[in-house]
Amino acid sequence: MSDRNLLLIFGTETGNAEELAEDAGHLAGSYELIPTVMDMEDISLATLSTASRLIVICSTWGEGEQPVNAQDLYDSVQESDEGLMDGVNYAVLALGDTAFEFFCESGKEWDGILEEKGGTRVNDRIDCDLDYDDYAEEWIRTTLEIMKRVV
Numbered sequence: 806m807s808d809r810n811l812l813l814i815f816g817t818e819t820g821n822a823e824e825l826a827e828d829a830g831h832l833a834g835s836y837e838l839i840p841t842v843m844d845m846e847d848i849s850l851a852t853l854s855t856a857s858r859l860i861v862i863c864s865t866w867g868e869g870e871q872p873v874n875a876q877d878l879y880d881s882v883q884e885s886d887e888g889l890m891d892g893v894n895y896a897v898l899a900l901g902d903t904a905f906e907f908f909c910e911s912g913k914e915w916d917g918i919l920e921e922k923g924g925t926r927v928n929d930r931i932d933c934d935l936d937y938d939d940y941a942e943e944w945i946r947t948t949l950e951i952m953k954r955v956v
């Protein structure tokens with residue numbers, strides 16, 4: 806029997822990614838999923854790597870840098886062994902601003918490192934500019950529908 810769990814993690818400085826993760830969590834029940842929304846700062850590598858379904862929502866700060874609450878987790882994943890993310894079905898929503906040179910760089914990094922460590926990308930990443938509301942919601946609904954069917 807497969808579980809119905811969905812882990813949603815957010816990397817944020819001013820709350821946009823957190824708000825989207827909470828919204829997605831509220832929607833998840835309609836897709837027969839049991840959501841857990843967590844700050845990247847509060848999650849262990851063990852919990853991350855044993856998730857069967859994972860949605861990453863992360864903004865970019867500085868000049869293409871991870872938000873402060875995301876940096877340690879990102880570094881841990883990067884330093885981890887090959888295959889750590891085997892069995893993790895994931896998708897990434899990146900928040901950013903096209904006015905910056907390194908648009909949505911953190912989300913791109915998450916998308917890349919999760920695949921490199923063995924995760925399975927189940928939906929293409931979306932890179933959101935500041936007017937992300939409608940695009941993000943559509944992507945979240947599509948991704949939840951996909952997540953409902955995996956595992």
Ligand SMILES: Cc1cc2nc3c(=O)[nH]c(=O)nc-3n(C[C@H](O)[C@H](O)[C@H](O)COP(=O)(O)O)c2cc1C
Pocket residue numbers: 816817818819820821822823863864865866867868869870872900901902903905906907908909910935
């Ligand atoms: C000081 C500052 C630096 C930023 N740097 C980048 C950047 O390098 N690349 C990018 O795509 N967006 C950048 N952004 C835009 C943020 O990622 C965007 O506003 C996002 O929605 C913030 O989400 P959050 O509240 O979850 O942190 C920056 C914003 C600020 C204020």
